[in-house]
Amino acid sequence: MLAPDYSRQMLLKEVGAAGQARLTQSRVLVVGAGGLGSPVLQYLGGAGVGHLTVVDDDRLDASNLHRQPIYARAEVGADKAALARGALQRLNPAVRVEALATRFTAHNARELVRDHHLVIDASDNFRTKFLINDAAVLERRPAVFASVYQFEGQLQVYEPAPSHACLRCLWPEATLDGLVGNCAEAGVLGPVPGVFGSLQALLALKILLGLPGRLDGELLLVDFSAFASTKLRAPRHGGCVAPDCARIRDLGHEPEAADLEVRLLSIEDAARRGYALVDIRGHDEVRAQPSGLPHIELESLLASPELLTRGEIYLLVCATGRRSRAAADRLRRLGLDVRSLAGGLAALEASRHALPQ
Ligand SMILES: [Zn+2]
Numbered sequence: 001m002l003a004p005d006y007s008r009q010m011l012l013k014e015v016g017a018a019g020q021a022r023l024t025q026s027r028v029l030v031v032g033a034g035g036l037g038s039p040v041l042q043y044l045g046g047a048g049v050g051h052l053t054v055v056d057d058d059r060l061d062a063s064n065l066h067r068q069p070i071y072a073r074a075e076v077g078a079d080k081a082a083l084a085r086g087a088l089q090r091l092n093p094a095v096r097v098e099a100l101a102t103r104f105t106a107h108n109a110r111e112l113v114r115d116h117h118l119v120i121d122a123s124d125n126f127r128t129k130f131l132i133n134d135a136a137v138l139e140r141r142p143a144v145f146a147s148v149y150q151f152e153g154q155l156q157v158y159e160p161a162p163s164h165a166c167l168r169c170l171w172p173e174a175t176l177d178g179l180v181g182n183c184a185e186a187g188v189l190g191p192v193p194g195v196f197g198s199l200q201a202l203l204a205l206k207i208l209l210g211l212p213g214r215l216d217g218e219l220l221l222v223d224f225s226a227f228a229s230t231k232l233r234a235p236r237h238g239g240c241v242a243p244d245c246a247r248i249r250d251l252g253h254e255p256e257a258a259d260l261e262v263r264l265l266s267i268e269d270a271a272r273r274g275y276a277l278v279d280i281r282g283h284d285e286v287r288a289q290p291s292g293l294p295h296i297e298l299e300s301l302l303a304s305p306e307l308l309t310r311g312e313i314y315l316l317v318c319a320t321g322r323r324s325r326a327a328a329d330r331l332r333r334l335g336l337d338v339r340s341l342a343g344g345l346a347a348l349e350a351s352r353h354a355l356p357q
Contacts (some may be wrong), residue, residue, distance in 0.1 A: 005305040006048050019209045020048065026208045029112055031132055032122035033084040034058070035067035035193030036146050040122050042070060043201035045088040045095050049208070052088065053098040053116060056080045067190035104128055106251050109135040113143075118199055118207055121145040125252060133158065133167040134248040137241065144203045146196040149226040150186055153196045153240060155215065157203055158289060163216040168245040169237035170219070191223055221234045260328055261342040262315055265351050267293070273278045275315035275339070278308075279326055291317065291345060298323055305334050313337045320344040 009015050026049050030040055033056040044052060060068075060083060062076050070087040071080070081099035087098045104112070104123070113119050113135040121132045121143060129145060136143035140160040145167065147154050158166045199220075206214045219234040237245060264270050270277050278301070279286060279293040286295055296307055298318070308314055314337065316324035321344035328340040341347070 004048055004092055005094045005246075008173070009047060014211055015209060022210075023048050023205070023208055024050040026118070027053070027116040028204060028208075029053045029055070029116040030122055031055045031119065031122040031128060032124065033068075033070075033080045034064065034122065034124060035148070035188070035190065036124075036197040037084070037122035038068045038070045039194050039197035040120050040201045040204070041084055041088055041339075042091065043198060044204060045092045045097075047201075047205055048092065048094060049204075050097045051098070051116075053100065053112070054081050054084045055100045055102065055104050055112065056084070057101055057103045067193050068189060069190070069194075104131060106131060106248050109248060110139055113141050114139045116141065118204055119143045120204055122197065122200065131165060131248065131251050134246040134251065136160075137166050137168075137246040138248065142207050144200045144207070146193075146200050148193045148196055150188060152221070152223045153192060153296060155196060155199055155220040156202070156220075156234065157207070157215045159207070159214075159216075161216075161283060165217060165234040165236040166240055166245050168247075169240055170234055172237075173243070195222075204335070224329045260340055261321070261325060262339045263342045264315075264348065266348065267291075270315055274313060276312045277315050277317055277341075279340075280327055281318050285319060293317060298327055301327060302330065305331055305336060308336050308338065310336065313339070315339050315341055317341045320346050 006020050010017060010020050013057050028044055028049050028051070030037055030052060033041065033054050037054070037056070039052065041052065058080050060071050060076050060078055060080050062073065065071060065073060071083055075083050079101040081101040085097040088095055102108070109131045113132070119132055119136055119141055121129050123129055123132070127149070132143055132145070136158055138356040142157065142159040145156045145158070156167070158164050203214050217234050217236065219232045220229065221232065222229040241338070262275070267277065277293045279291045279295045280298040280301055282297060303308060308331070316328050316338060318324040321340060324340040324344060328338040331338040343350070
């Protein structure tokens with residue numbers, strides 16, 4: 001085995017032999033091995049960060065490959081965490097990689113974060129981002145966050161220091177998934193998460209090396225549709241500790257999927273089972289791909305839940321089942337009997353093709 005060669009980064013006076021030794025002794029937790037996680041893992045592995053833990057419970061889908069170039073077409077269907085470990089071992093066998101094909105939850109978040117020097121949020125959902133935030137605040141560990149939406153994204157660093165704000169200093173209430181766009185439904189060009197993941201890796205190396213200029217108290221917004229970037233002041237909340245800025249217990253509740261989500265073979269199947277179907281997709285989506293179902297756009301439905309009749313059992317339908325699940329979860333808290341079509345119209349389409357003629 002060839003010994004790793006870090007000479008081109010060690011030439012920097014900011015790194016040198018001492019910095020390289022620090023990287024070798026560092027342990028970094030990467031939550032998510034997707035579009036952000038791919039470059040994060042490649043650059044931290046290449047830099048010789050001694051221990052990387054990858055948490056991802058997803059399997060590789062062919063639609064991931066355009067933005068997740070550490071994987072290959074032949075690997076579709078396999079656990080991403082294990083695949084990521086394989087890719088890193090080929091890149092740099094000197095790095096120890098732990099692959100956890102599990103969900104990052106309120107039950108394991110604190111222990112995982114405590115066991116590392118730094119955590120990177122490479123997730124694609126708000127629930128996980130707020131879990132990482134709360135665990136980082138409670139365990140006093142730095143965290144590097146990124147979010148991407150179509151051509152835009154934002155980057156934020158939390159450190160347990162007065163110059164840094166956490167996510168909840170800026171957004172006290174955790175944003176609900178499915179109610180705003182995410183890559184699964186919104187669409188994204190691969191290099192956009194690629195750039196943000198690369199920036200996260202850079203910030204992580206700066207934090208590990210103790211270098212200045214790491215978005216202290218700032219939020220970086222970049223819009224690649226116009227190549228415009230802005231830095232906003234991100235003021236730290238006076239009480240950036242539990243319970244204001246770390247409410248991990250609130251995130252422990254998971255809606256009961258068995259009751260919330262309904263699997264169907266066809267629209268006719270839904271009618272037979274007595275569901276009132278509502279398509280909650282956007283007007284443009286419905287125009288492009290009509291479902292023929294009664295249509296109330298998500299935003300209108302959440303703003304006017306009285307559009308639904310008490311006593312009816314509603315089944316909400318969207319493209320992939322993500323928005324409908326979030327909307328159903330919220331409407332059920334108002335006492336309405338609302339469920340979500342698991343997998344959305346995409347699942348109906350897939351089951352139609354799977355059935356014998
Ligand atoms: Zn805070």
